[in-house]
Amino acid sequence: MAGELTRAGVIKIDDDFAGYSLESFLVPQHYSEDLEHVLIPHGLLCDRVERMALDILSSYPPGEPVICVCILKSAVGFFTALTGALQRVNLLCHPGGRSSSEMYSLTSWDENGIDQAHHNATRPLFFEFIRVQSYMDDHSSGSVEIQGIMNMKASIQGKNTLIVEDMIDTGATMQKVLEQFEAFDPKSLKVATLLRKRCPHGTGYMPDFVGFDIPDKFVVGFSIDYNQHFRDVPHLCVVNDNGKRKYASKQKV
Ligand code: IMP
Ligand code: MG
Secondary structure, three states: OOOOOOOOOOEEOOOOOOOEOHHHOOOOHHHOOOEEEEEEOHHHHHHHHHHHHHHHHOOOOOOOOEEEEEEEOOOHHHHHHHHHHHHHHHHHOOHHHHHHHHHHOOOOEOOOOOEOOHHHHOOOEEEEEEEEEEEEOOEEEEEEEEEOOOOOHHHHOOOEEEEEEEEEOOOHHHHHHHHHHHOOOOOEEEEEEEEEEOOOOOOOOOOOEEEEEEOOOOEEEOOEOEOOEOOOOOOEEEEOHHHHHHOOOOOOO
16 A cells, blocks of 8 residues: 655645646647646746755754765756755855844854854755666666766765655665665765655655655656656656657567
């Protein structure tokens, strides 16, 4: 059974949600016959990511660096939005941005109204990239191939590490990725995912930060693909049967 998600603030999209008509938004003409509907418009994706950035950054001790690891290629849209938002949260901790800092409660103030911690309330961010492949057509290929991780130990050891992923479906991919990163002995290891699918045959793995809890449907857009197609759709959309047929892989597994 799909496990219930209990993370605060996660937006749940119900199984019977019909989505939005493609005519309500701008969708590239070249995909107009290949998509069923828009599940999450681009603006809503970005708005949720802004809040996730605040929750994520304030979960780390002030002043400590955070290594953000992007799982290429599908997480690149989420990673770009998230790291942009994380940088904005850091900027709001600047002493000149006092009222914004108060709003975000990331700094502490003494009885004279002096920000005692402004110089170390921010968290330096570092970016790393790995490539993971596990999907063929609309299902898992059964193997998880991780590239670019070999020489990463020096960047990860003793550091707060945040894995940034587009989607947790069964959870099998993330379990493999986490095994590798745990071996690098990070100070902490957390996972932020834009989407968590209510998959009936999941491993039960629960990420630390989740944007949206979505139905068990194949989705694309915001850098998420179906055999490399649809990454250039700004909204998260459900692919229709026409799209699945048109862009099906030639090499069946
Ligand atoms: P898992 O191992 O089953 O959790 O699959 C996670 C990976 O499969 C993610 O990194 C996604 O890139 C990919 N994936 C799972 N579901 C979808 C989908 O609906 N659309 C596109 N990619 C997906
Ligand atoms: Mg992925």
